[in-house]
Amino acid sequence: MNIGDVAERAGLPPKTIRYYEEIGLIRPVRSANGYRVFRDSDLHKLAFLGRARTLGFSIEDCRTLMALYEDDHRASAQVKAVAEEHLARIDDKIAQLRAMQETLQTLVSACHGDDRPDCPILNDLAGPRDRTDRA
Structure with a gap:
C-alpha cells in the first residue's frame, strides 16, 4: 500500500503518518525508487496509534504501549500502569476544568x-x- 491508501484505511492524515515514521513509531519499507510501502502490519500499528491518540495518550505513552503490544512476554500490569497514569492525568484535567467552570459561572x-x-x-x-x- 502507498501512503494514500494506508492513510485512508487507518483514518489518519498522511502528514501524521510521515511524522510517526520520522519519530520511529512505524517503519515502512522503502521501494527501490524510495517510496514508502506499507504492509498490513503497518496499517494495524497505525490504527493502534490512532486509537491511542484518540484516547489522549501522549506520543511517549504510545511508544510505550506499542512496545508492550509487540512484546509477547509483557505483563499486563505494565500496560495497566500506563493507562492508570494517563487516567490520573485526565482526572486532574477534569478537576481543573470543573474549577474553571465554577469560577466562570460565578463571574x-x-x-x-x-x-x-x-x-x-x-x-x-x-x-x-x-x-x-493610600493615604
Missing part, C-alpha cells in the same frame, strides 16, 4: 450584562491592583 452570574461599564469578569481577570495612592 457570569455576578455580571449585570447591561450598559454599565463595571464588570466583575474584567475586574477578576485584571486581578488585584497595587494601591500606591
Whole structure:
C-alpha cells in the first residue's frame, strides 16, 4: 500500500503518518525508487496509534504501549500502569476544568450584562491592583 491508501484505511492524515515514521513509531519499507510501502502490519500499528491518540495518550505513552503490544512476554500490569497514569492525568484535567467552570459561572452570574461599564469578569481577570495612592 502507498501512503494514500494506508492513510485512508487507518483514518489518519498522511502528514501524521510521515511524522510517526520520522519519530520511529512505524517503519515502512522503502521501494527501490524510495517510496514508502506499507504492509498490513503497518496499517494495524497505525490504527493502534490512532486509537491511542484518540484516547489522549501522549506520543511517549504510545511508544510505550506499542512496545508492550509487540512484546509477547509483557505483563499486563505494565500496560495497566500506563493507562492508570494517563487516567490520573485526565482526572486532574477534569478537576481543573470543573474549577474553571465554577469560577466562570460565578463571574457570569455576578455580571449585570447591561450598559454599565463595571464588570466583575474584567475586574477578576485584571486581578488585584497595587494601591500606591493610600493615604
